[in-house]
Amino acid sequence: MAVEGSNIQKDLNPLANAERQFEEAAARLNLPPGLKEVIKRPRRATIVSLPVPMDDGTLKVFTGYRVQHSIVRGPAKGGIRYHPDVTLEEVQALAAWMTWKCAVVNIPFGGGKGGIICDPQKMSKGELERLTRRYAADLSDLFGPESDVPAPDVNTNEQVMAWIVDTYSMHERRTEYAVVTGKPLEVGGSAGRREATGRGVLFCIREACQHLKMPLAGARIAVQGFGNVGSVSAALLSRDAARLVAVSDVTGGVHDPNGLDVAALLQWVADHRGVAGFPGGKPLATPIVEYDCDILIPAALENQITADNAGRVRARIVAEGANGPTTPDADLILEKQGVFVIPDILCNSGGVTVSYFEWVQNRMGFYWPEREVNERLEHTMVEAFRGVLTKAVEHKVNMRVAAFMVAIERVVKVIMLRGVYA
Numbered sequence: 001m002a003v004e005g006s007n008i009q010k011d012l013n014p015l016a017n018a019e020r021q022f023e024e025a026a027a028r029l030n031l032p033p034g035l036k037e038v039i040k041r042p043r044r045a046t047i048v049s050l051p052v053p054m055d056d057g058t059l060k061v062f063t064g065y066r067v068q069h070s071i072v073r074g075p076a077k078g079g080i081r082y083h084p085d086v087t088l089e090e091v092q093a094l095a096a097w098m099t100w101k102c103a104v105v106n107i108p109f110g111g112g113k114g115g116i117i118c119d120p121q122k123m124s125k126g127e128l129e130r131l132t133r134r135y136a137a138d139l140s141d142l143f144g145p146e147s148d149v150p151a152p153d154v155n156t157n158e159q160v161m162a163w164i165v166d167t168y169s170m171h172e173r174r175t176e177y178a179v180v181t182g183k184p185l186e187v188g189g190s191a192g193r194r195e196a197t198g199r200g201v202l203f204c205i206r207e208a209c210q211h212l213k214m215p216l217a218g219a220r221i222a223v224q225g226f227g228n229v230g231s232v233s234a235a236l237l238s239r240d241a242a243r244l245v246a247v248s249d250v251t252g253g254v255h256d257p258n259g260l261d262v263a264a265l266l267q268w269v270a271d272h273r274g275v276a277g278f279p280g281g282k283p284l285a286t287p288i289v290e291y292d293c294d295i296l297i298p299a300a301l302e303n304q305i306t307a308d309n310a311g312r313v314r315a316r317i318v319a320e321g322a323n324g325p326t327t328p329d330a331d332l333i334l335e336k337q338g339v340f341v342i343p344d345i346l347c348n349s350g351g352v353t354v355s356y357f358e359w360v361q362n363r364m365g366f367y368w369p370e371r372e373v374n375e376r377l378e379h380t381m382v383e384a385f386r387g388v389l390t391k392a393v394e395h396k397v398n399m400r401v402a403a404f405m406v407a408i409e410r411v412v413k414v415i416m417l418r419g420v421y422a
């Protein structure tokens with residue numbers, strides 16, 4: 001069924017999916033009348049047209065978005081994505097997931113997300129810098145440490161964050177590091193931020209294994225997407241003696257049922273910009289989500305496990321490194337098969353948790369050693385995982401519904417205390 005105003009199939013529309021996940025959890029909570037609409041809808045959505053001088057002398061106009069889903073629990077928080085397929089609906093969905101994610105790990109942020117329709121693979125560094133600066137300048141009224149704090153997402157990185165700091169600071173006439181997170185260490189970044197999402201995935205998987213009485217040592221891991229989240233998850237899990245048996249990215253996939261050499265693979269990807277052709281494994285013939293493994297980590301994009309392929313997922317645990325990789329219809333199938341899904345709003349929340357630590361450090365002007373960052377992250381993630389698991393057991397629901405219930409309750413509690421301004 002097509003969604004109004006969109007040609008995307010309903011099950012593959014991230015906004016429809018985010019709303020369906022929300023509705024399922026909200027229906028189990030006794031919410032005050034009217035409040036459901038208040039917390040479901042985005043607070044503000046902004047569209048900007050961004051003229052950028054290109055290297056060949058032409059002028060190209062890009063479309064950018066920033067959605068603030070909620071600022072009830074604190075400043076809007078969420079990454080900026082550069083991708084040719086970015087849509088306002090996708091950004092809205094990602095912004096809503098950020099609200100629930102920050103609430104699940106109980107950090108004092110609301111939810112936001114940004115995106116620009118562009119193909120960074122086909123742009124020079126200079127073009128990307130000019131595009132980023134124009135976007136940051138146009139949205140500088142929204143952005144700010146107390147109001148809206150972006151971070152990296154797909155195809156944006158520390159360098160992009162440094163350009164935003166600089167642009168925002170030029171407008172403010174003073175250096176303001178706390179306006180974005182995920183910055184380079186030299187520009188107010190936090191130790192441990194780059195690895196934080198993958199490390200959080202590791203902590204969640206450890207907890208899930210403990211719950212399922214399944215040893216992590218020797219477990220076979222398949223990872224889709226070998227960027228920040230996928231590669232760090234794989235590297236850290238292999239340190240816990242898990243075996244990376246298959247990996248894929250935009251260039252292709254490789255596998256070895258006996259285990260791939262993660263260090264050699266990382267080096268190959270650094271040299272060749274993708275996993276394809278890695279000589280330490282064989283080319284992957286099956287789609288990675290159907291690969292025979294114990295733990296599957298989708299760490300690329302949305303809608304990778306759908307009603308079409310969920311029945312062929314062979315993993316015992318699906319740990320969602322990406323946002324929205326599993327559609328609600330696929331969720332029903334996985335649940336029937338007894339697959340334990342660690343939902344995105346819990347599983348990949350390590351990144352925003354350390355972003356919060358980075359923001360705190362910027363505001364204190366005092367920086368913590370990596371050990372302290374990692375310890376605080378572990379404490380936060382383990383507490384969040386156990387809170388969600390307790391809710392799941394108590395209400396006999398899966399981990400996704402439980403995570404949404406925890407998050408919605410926290411947001412509603414704050415609204416009830418603050419009241420609705422009229």
Ligand code: NAD
Nearest residue numbers: 154155197225226227228229249250299300322323348351
């Ligand atoms: P990234 O750009 O560093 O990496 C993305 C990876 O996905 C790349 O290896 C790319 O080749 C691969 N990919 C893209 N399309 C693919 C496809 N069709 N099949 C297989 N692989 C494909 O991005 P990232 O920061 O690692 O983000 C990945 C996911 O994790 C996104 O959903 C993002 O929203 C989510 N996430 C990221 C963070 C973070 O801190 N970076 C935090 C929370 C969630």
